[in-house]
Amino acid sequence: MRKTVCFFVLALAVLVFATGPAVAGTLDEVKARGYLIAGVNGGVFGFSMPDDKGTWKGLDVDTAKAIAAAVFGDAEKIKFSALTAVQRLPALQSKEIDVLCRNTTQTLTRETTNGLNFVHVNYYDGQGFLVPKKLGVKSAKELKGATVCVLPGTTTELNVADFFRKHNMEWKPVVIEQPAELNKAFFSGRCDCLTSDASQLAAHRSVAPNPDDYVLLPEIISKEPLAPVVRHGDDQWYDIVNWSVMALIQAEEFGITSKNVDEMLKSKDPGIQRFLGVTPGMGKALGLDERWAYNIIKQLGNYGEIFERNVGVNTPLKLERGLNALWTEGGLMYAAPFR
Amino acid sequence: MANTGSSENVPFWFDPKKRSIGAQILALCMVGLLSWYLISNVLHNLEKQSIATGFGFLKKEAAFEIGESLISYSAADTYARALVVGALNTVKVAFIGIVLTIVLGTVIGIARLSKNWLVSRLAGAYIEVMQDIPVLLQLFFWYAVFYESLPAPRLALNPVPGVFLCNRGVMLPVLESHPAHFYILLAFVLGIVFSVYLKRWAKKRRDATGKPFPVFTLSAFMVLGLPIMVWLGFGMPVKMDVPRLSGFNFEGGTTLSPEFMALLMGLVLYTAAFVAEVVRAGIQSVGKGQREAAMSIGLKGGQVLTLVILPQALRVIVPPLTSQMLNLTKNSSLAVAIGYPDFVSVANTTINQTGQSIEGVALIMIVYLFFSLATSAFMNWYNRRVALVER
Numbered sequence: 001m002r003k004t005v006c007f008f009v010l011a012l013a014v015l016v017f018a019t020g021p022a023v024a025g026t027l028d029e030v031k032a033r034g035y036l037i038a039g040v041n042g043g044v045f046g047f048s049m050p051d052d053k054g055t056w057k058g059l060d061v062d063t064a065k066a067i068a069a070a071v072f073g074d075a076e077k078i079k080f081s082a083l084t085a086v087q088r089l090p091a092l093q094s095k096e097i098d099v100l101c102r103n104t105t106q107t108l109t110r111e112t113t114n115g116l117n118f119v120h121v122n123y124y125d126g127q128g129f130l131v132p133k134k135l136g137v138k139s140a141k142e143l144k145g146a147t148v149c150v151l152p153g154t155t156t157e158l159n160v161a162d163f164f165r166k167h168n169m170e171w172k173p174v175v176i177e178q179p180a181e182l183n184k185a186f187f188s189g190r191c192d193c194l195t196s197d198a199s200q201l202a203a204h205r206s207v208a209p210n211p212d213d214y215v216l217l218p219e220i221i222s223k224e225p226l227a228p229v230v231r232h233g234d235d236q237w238y239d240i241v242n243w244s245v246m247a248l249i250q251a252e253e254f255g256i257t258s259k260n261v262d263e264m265l266k267s268k269d270p271g272i273q274r275f276l277g278v279t280p281g282m283g284k285a286l287g288l289d290e291r292w293a294y295n296i297i298k299q300l301g302n303y304g305e306i307f308e309r310n311v312g313v314n315t316p317l318k319l320e321r322g323l324n325a326l327w328t329e330g331g332l333m334y335a336a337p338f339r
Numbered sequence: 340m341a342n343t344g345s346s347e348n349v350p351f352w353f354d355p356k357k358r359s360i361g362a363q364i365l366a367l368c369m370v371g372l373l374s375w376y377l378i379s380n381v382l383h384n385l386e387k388q389s390i391a392t393g394f395g396f397l398k399k400e401a402a403f404e405i406g407e408s409l410i411s412y413s414a415a416d417t418y419a420r421a422l423v424v425g426a427l428n429t430v431k432v433a434f435i436g437i438v439l440t441i442v443l444g445t446v447i448g449i450a451r452l453s454k455n456w457l458v459s460r461l462a463g464a465y466i467e468v469m470q471d472i473p474v475l476l477q478l479f480f481w482y483a484v485f486y487e488s489l490p491a492p493r494l495a496l497n498p499v500p501g502v503f504l505c506n507r508g509v510m511l512p513v514l515e516s517h518p519a520h521f522y523i524l525l526a527f528v529l530g531i532v533f534s535v536y537l538k539r540w541a542k543k544r545r546d547a548t549g550k551p552f553p554v555f556t557l558s559a560f561m562v563l564g565l566p567i568m569v570w571l572g573f574g575m576p577v578k579m580d581v582p583r584l585s586g587f588n589f590e591g592g593t594t595l596s597p598e599f600m601a602l603l604m605g606l607v608l609y610t611a612a613f614v615a616e617v618v619r620a621g622i623q624s625v626g627k628g629q630r631e632a633a634m635s636i637g638l639k640g641g642q643v644l645t646l647v648i649l650p651q652a653l654r655v656i657v658p659p660l661t662s663q664m665l666n667l668t669k670n671s672s673l674a675v676a677i678g679y680p681d682f683v684s685v686a687n688t689t690i691n692q693t694g695q696s697i698e699g700v701a702l703i704m705i706v707y708l709f710f711s712l713a714t715s716a717f718m719n720w721y722n723r724r725v726a727l728v729e730r
Binding site: 164172178232 | 385387388389390391402403404405406407413414415479482483486487491506507585586587588590597598675676677678680684687688690691692693694695696
């Protein structure tokens, strides 16, 4: 779309005209500005989507808010920038946003040639296929000759090409940049199947005209560790974003929730005392207020609370914790020690 | 240093010729310095963020699939080939779009001037409506029409034997390849060459003797008749590759995708409205007296149009028509919105997979610049020709 091209040109202009060595770090810039700018997805229910009042809701949104809470002590000092898959990396590279929380998969290329760093994963995902029930397909290996709806500029686009190549099957992609347009095309039958990360497919299905008409195929064809992203070259900012995510996970492991966090301040556990800033040191090391982790948990809750609130079994998405359970409960969520 | 040895002994800064050369050198230096500054700044910033630079990525494996292609392409091919596929898709929709736009625009432009009240009002309404709705909305509309209103492949409409309509596109039968095709094509080309010579000869004869010659009838006979005779000579091969349902989709024949059809319809219907106005203005620019004079010397209706009105109208029509053709080509980049794999769409994906946006945007600019300059060059050549004919 023209808009996309304009966007690139703007992004490039920043690269072209930004002068000399960087003076201030991202933390100083954010503090001087008074709010954090986070790049998010414009429309994936449960991960990031504005509700009917225009308030951003979702797992990625809450992750970004955790960073604002750590920096300002106020999770609402944040502005969201809705980005398409194609726009997201240039937006971060050209400093239009401070952090990208937009279900972005960590890959080698993105961390090297794109000049970005991924912090701790906030959702372990994998790519699947959504098909209409009436198609009668039981496995992704029966999709020979199928037309597949896919978002451009994603790892998904590459995985699905690899999958069909590996199994030596013909297929036709329909590549549309706006998720809303893509969904419309799929639900009206333009494609035989929609492929994306399984969590997103669940989200898309939940907004289908008739969700029960669609079924997820059993194959998960890729690993998609989704994590917030920052630019290369600002280690302090990387640490802040990384440890904000880990604080959410560590709080769940400690059993600290938004409801009991005030009582936990009186805990005798030295680990919890360090974590909540009762014993000072952690905040200073990050360049933040000593109450940074307390502020995150008080305002947003721990990872488990965020998960259940946005995508858990009691939401329309009905996602199990699965890989996203704590390591102590058979999942992969594992925070490094806070000491 | 002060004097340059000219006879009047004028200091060089008062010599207008030398002064203008100096100014140009100065301007050139400033442009050079500015671009050096910008380029080195970009490289510095990219290096600081450790983002890769250069066009080396073109040789790497693209690893993504493209929906439709004029040349063979698979995910195992390089980014360079993927971009060529995208560029050819742009050329395909732009070329077919331009031809259809000119035909439709001319018809509507002439209809706009019709003495029939209903015809001229209908043409007028078409022009107003189409010009006033943004082309992106029209694309969404046509795309939705295709996938919302047409049935699934298994319930495809079959209006004519061998032709299928469904939400996967329009499936058409194609001729199975046969050695006769080459000779039929040859006969067709021969027919065209013959017509060109015939036209020149007839013009020369008319200039010398004043006798007319039925060039058009004879040319039409040669261009169409020769291939048909060859076809008959080969025993009328008519074996068709007919599309048939297999699994999810149709196999065989050729498929026009809904994305292509929607893009083509949107662009043609939108641009034709502008072309119609251009054609109307061109025809109206020829004075009424010209037509009356032509009729008074006994020319027939068709001759009045082709010999008197059109040559003068074309002079007015061609330059704005060129800019409409360029508009159509550039608007084809809106294809991204409805998923037609044009050059911008493929380049966008390439940019995103490689992260090299500067190189990608530079390629987009170069390719569109090339398309536009090539179109302009052709139309300028044509414009010079019609301008000469007119005098």
